[in-house]
Amino acid sequence: MPSVTDQGLESGQSIRANIGYGAQARSVFAEHPEASRGRLVPEPESPTRTPFQRDRDRIIHSSAFRRLKHKTQVFVYHEGDHFRTRLTHTIEVAQIARSLARALRLDEDLAECLALAHDLGHTPFGHEGEDVMHECMAPFGGFDHNAQSLRVVTHLEQRYAEFDGLNLSWETLEGLVKHNGPLLGPDGAPLGKFAGASLPFAIRHYAERQDLRLDTWPSAEAQAAAIADDIAYDAHDLDDGMRAGLIDIDDLREVPFLAGILGEVEQRYPGLEKSRKIHEIVRRSITRMVEDVIAEALRRLGEVEPASVEDIRLAGRCMVGFSDPMAAAEKDVKRFLFARVYRHEDVLAVRRLVADVVRNLFARFMSDPELMPRPWSLGLGGLDDQQLARRVCDYIAGMTDRYAIDEHRRLFDAAPELG
Numbered sequence: 001m002p003s004v005t006d007q008g009l010e011s012g013q014s015i016r017a018n019i020g021y022g023a024q025a026r027s028v029f030a031e032h033p034e035a036s037r038g039r040l041v042p043e044p045e046s047p048t049r050t051p052f053q054r055d056r057d058r059i060i061h062s063s064a065f066r067r068l069k070h071k072t073q074v075f076v077y078h079e080g081d082h083f084r085t086r087l088t089h090t091i092e093v094a095q096i097a098r099s100l101a102r103a104l105r106l107d108e109d110l111a112e113c114l115a116l117a118h119d120l121g122h123t124p125f126g127h128e129g130e131d132v133m134h135e136c137m138a139p140f141g142g143f144d145h146n147a148q149s150l151r152v153v154t155h156l157e158q159r160y161a162e163f164d165g166l167n168l169s170w171e172t173l174e175g176l177v178k179h180n181g182p183l184l185g186p187d188g189a190p191l192g193k194f195a196g197a198s199l200p201f202a203i204r205h206y207a208e209r210q211d212l213r214l215d216t217w218p219s220a221e222a223q224a225a226a227i228a229d230d231i232a233y234d235a236h237d238l239d240d241g242m243r244a245g246l247i248d249i250d251d252l253r254e255v256p257f258l259a260g261i262l263g264e265v266e267q268r269y270p271g272l273e274k275s276r277k278i279h280e281i282v283r284r285s286i287t288r289m290v291e292d293v294i295a296e297a298l299r300r301l302g303e304v305e306p307a308s309v310e311d312i313r314l315a316g317r318c319m320v321g322f323s324d325p326m327a328a329a330e331k332d333v334k335r336f337l338f339a340r341v342y343r344h345e346d347v348l349a350v351r352r353l354v355a356d357v358v359r360n361l362f363a364r365f366m367s368d369p370e371l372m373p374r375p376w377s378l379g380l381g382g383l384d385d386q387q388l389a390r391r392v393c394d395y396i397a398g399m400t401d402r403y404a405i406d407e408h409r410r411l412f413d414a415a416p417e418l419g
Contacts, residue, residue: 029307064156067398122148230330231290246341
């Protein structure tokens with residue numbers, strides 16, 4: 001007689017159907033979990049979760065996901081508890097991605113999964129940390145946070161008895177690595193920011209094990225997660241910038257898109273207190289961008305009329321993105337944020353201090369790698385310079401802001417005065 005567990009596994013198909021596993025609500029061009037290409041290391045299917053739900057759960061329970069709580073978005077942790085961290089940003093991206101996926105009848109779980117995973121490879125101290133890590137790793141192939149996210153989920157998370165990484169489904173890995181579109185052209189040459197160079201180490205290394213079709217567009221779910229990242233980034237850095245006092249509300253009149261929203265809020269709510277006015281501006285910005293993406297995606301999909309997810313991959317262009325007017329408006333917002341927030345002297349002063357933390361840690365560990373704690377300091381004798389640099393990079397990239405500062409204090413008996 002089969003055990004209760006065996007009975008559950010045997011009846012898995014009916015269980016999944018009863019809890020909404022079926023594809024009835026999805027578009028023909030959506031990813032369908034029952035048609036997943038599977039995992040690098042084969043595993044039995046879950047009787048209660050689709051492959052993409054299972055991927056999402058593995059990401060949420062990973063140590064790399066937890067560490068996002070103490071990694072910088074723009075403002076370092078000492079500057080206040082109300083500003084975004086990588087974790088809160090990630091949650092906000094996931095909410096927007098699900099909204100887009102629902103409107104377009106895509107697989108919401110896959111879109112959410114990709115949003116939750118997209119920043120797992122970020123260094124401490126935000127983009128400053130990434131820039132310095134790339135500088136330090138330049139002789140060894142450089143550093144790219146998106147490629148590092150792939151490395152985290154395929155190698156660095158070591159939790160399972162039968163494999164390294166999280167053994168995520170093919171569709172999740174594809175969407176993660178092609179976050180911003182194809183990486184290779186038809187001739188196999190790198191595209192975009194990698195044009196004229198080579199793909200990052202983590203991507204090249206993993207491509208030897210599994211073909212993620214780097215020369216095609218990713219699924220519509222991955223495209224939804226990518227544009228959700230832009231929407232969340234713009235709106236919430238605007239929010240944090242105003243609440244930090246780096247931007248005055250009246251400064252928004254310099255940007256036509258924001259000026260229009262500000263005018264609407266002031267007309268409808270004259271005399272509204274500042275904190276509520278900021279929220280009204282930010283939420284309207286998100287709504288306008290989300291509604292624009294949905295309308296524009298439906299227009300593009302209507303032109304292409306994809307009959308499968310494969311048609312999305314081979315469409316030759318992005319299917320889920322801003323309209324031309326909104327794309328121009330979004331670029332204006334980014335230019336404004338760059339000038340008023342990211343290049344503000346108060347932000348730059350902190351960035352210069354934390355840059356030295358990453359730079360000093362890398363140099364010290366390269367000169368004396370046994371200073372790294374276990375298991376990072378094990379098996380050093382068999383590593384060449386390239387392999388050692390990659391291990392040091394993996395160790396530092398996984399640090400939270402606080403841990404990096406604590407390690408700097410341990411090794412140098414000094415830490416930057418951030419505030």
